[in-house]
Amino acid sequence: MFLSDKPEEACGVFAVYAPGRKVANLTFDGLYALQHRGQESAGMAVSDHNSVTVYKNMGLVSNVFDERTLASLPGDLAIGHTRYSTTGASNWRNAQPVYRSVGPYGFAIAHNGNLTNTSELAEQIGMLPGMVSSDSDLMAELIAMRFPKEKGDTRELRPGEALVSATLSVLPELQGAYSLVLMDAEVVVAVRDPHGFRPLCIGELDGGGHVFASETPALDVVGAQFIREIEPGEMVVADDHGVRSYHPFDPKTLEPKLCIFEFVYFARPDSRLLDQEVHGTRRRMGMYLAQTMPVEADMVMGVPDSGVPAAEGYALASKIPYGQGLVKNRYIGRTFISPDPASRVSAVRRKLNPLSENISGKRLVVVDDSIVRGTTTRSMVKMLRSAGAAEVHLRISSPPYKWPCFYGINTPSRKDLLAARYDMEEMREFLEADSLAFLSLDDLRKAISVDGGFCDACLTGNYPTKTSQQP
Numbered sequence: 374m375f376l377s378d379k380p381e382e383a384c385g386v387f388a389v390y391a392p393g394r395k396v397a398n399l400t401f402d403g404l405y406a407l408q409h410r411g412q413e414s415a416g417m418a419v420s421d422h423n424s425v426t427v428y429k430n431m432g433l434v435s436n437v438f439d440e441r442t443l444a445s446l447p448g449d450l451a452i453g454h455t456r457y458s459t460t461g462a463s464n465w466r467n468a469q470p471v472y473r474s475v476g477p478y479g480f481a482i483a484h485n486g487n488l489t490n491t492s493e494l495a496e497q498i499g500m501l502p503g504m505v506s507s508d509s510d511l512m513a514e515l516i517a518m519r520f521p522k523e524k525g526d527t528r529e530l531r532p533g534e535a536l537v538s539a540t541l542s543v544l545p546e547l548q549g550a551y552s553l554v555l556m557d558a559e560v561v562v563a564v565r566d567p568h569g570f571r572p573l574c575i576g577e578l579d580g581g582g583h584v585f586a587s588e589t590p591a592l593d594v595v596g597a598q599f600i601r602e603i604e605p606g607e608m609v610v611a612d613d614h615g616v617r618s619y620h621p622f623d624p625k626t627l628e629p630k631l632c633i634f635e636f637v638y639f640a641r642p643d644s645r646l647l648d649q650e651v652h653g654t655r656r657r658m659g660m661y662l663a664q665t666m667p668v669e670a671d672m673v674m675g676v677p678d679s680g681v682p683a684a685e686g687y688a689l690a691s692k693i694p695y696g697q698g699l700v701k702n703r704y705i706g707r708t709f710i711s712p713d714p715a716s717r718v719s720a721v722r723r724k725l726n727p728l729s730e731n732i733s734g735k736r737l738v739v740v741d742d743s744i745v746r747g748t749t750t751r752s753m754v755k756m757l758r759s760a761g762a763a764e765v766h767l768r769i770s771s772p773p774y775k776w777p778c779f780y781g782i783n784t785p786s787r788k789d790l791l792a793a794r795y796d797m798e799e800m801r802e803f804l805e806a807d808s809l810a811f812l813s814l815d816d817l818r819k820a821i822s823v824d825g826g827f828c829d830a831c832l833t834g835n836y837p838t839k840t841s842q843q844p
């Protein structure tokens with residue numbers, strides 16, 4: 374991850390059902406492994422089968438939880454969330470899990486993605502636009518409304534059944550992107566939308582129990598064995614009867630469209646998606662880029678951290694030596710804290726410093742994974758030149774990012790997307806690079822080397838679902 378001149382990750386979700394085991398610390402570890410998917414707030418809901426307790430706050434996972442708070446969260450089932458806001462303000466109220474006090478125990482929900490029919494759904498249930506604080510809040514409201522109405526009714530259902538049946542009845546009405554985890558005092562539920570825009574997988578714990586997570590490193594860190602990905606359009610329930618699967622959607626609506634940017638940038642390099650380790654796919658992106666967009670140069674370098682695997686691939690295929698040209702300060706906050714353009718430029722300098730001896734007098738191939746606004750890339754090019762680079766050739770390991778995302782990734786509107794405003798030569802001029810080239814969509818797909826459907830709407834403008842928002 375480099376700077377906020379990138380599409381911003383949306384959220385990470387985690388859930389665990391581990392009979393007889395205290396799971397708050399395990400959930401903390403899982404969320405810590407998903408920190409890259411959201412840094413604004415973190416939270417978890419935990420149940421000891423008598424009540425559901427939610428603890429959440431603004432900040433990083435390690436700021437929100439400490440030994441004392443984790444010790445105060447007893448229970449053997451939990452869900453957790455790391456958030457970056459795509460709809461709704463960044464405040465405590467919108468931190469997740471979202472809780473609703475309905476039925477005998479209440480329930481909690483955590484969401485990665487973005488609904489595309491939030492206003493229509495809100496209107497259907499008579500909520501005014503200002504009353505909906507986020508699409509996740511709206512989902513919680515819809516599910517709460519489908520719980521059995523009469524007081525006491527839910528106690529006649531098997532524990533967890535009210536949550537399962539209410540969720541099953543709401544799911545077909547939701548449009549857009551959602552990987553969800555839900556829980557009440559007795560069950561954990563995991564759902565992936567019919568397109569499977571955002572990832573979600575299931576693993577098994579040694580000694581019994583199951584774990585659900587946005588990415589596989591969250592399974593690894595808690596010692597769970599990966600079983601499989603949750604299928605697009607599948608809902609899985611874990612309780613004391615084991616694990617069972619539901620398919621609540623019309624089969625005609627199932628159309629896998631995993632976000633292609635999970636491979637390019639969002640997912641951790643050590644994640645496995647569609648049976649591929651992400652790091653390997655990024656190296657191949659760099660190799661194809663070297664084959665199709667060669668340039669004479671003395672050194673290949675990656676923009677830390679996310680440009681590095683593709684730079685390694687570029688160096689390998691081009692036989693140009695690989696070297697390090699920039700050092701990243703790992704302890705500094707993210708650029709979005711200072712959103713005006715002037716602050717963003719100075720933030721580049723705070724985050725990256727050139728290795729002058731490595732780059733002085735050299736013709737550089739500088740590999741990055743994507744360009745969104747272009748402001749930080751331009752600052753970086755200037756910085757490399759002032760540190761003595763003779764030439765700067767930018768190579769981007771994905772196609773030009775031209776369209777906003779409506780599926781859970783925070784991107785600016787088209788007027789702020791560099792590739793939507795300018796043609797290739799104008800972009801090169803703006804970035805003040807000696808040359809500029811992007812990976813083609815065909816080569817990106819070849820690098821991922823998986824047949825199957827991907828969402829590539831931000832690259833092509835082909836949105837897989839109807840959306841009321843204007844691109």
Ligand code: SF4
Pocket residue numbers: 380570632633634635777778779780781782828829830831832
């Ligand atoms: S529009 Fe782009 S970022 Fe959004 S889900 Fe599709 S591929 Fe991913």
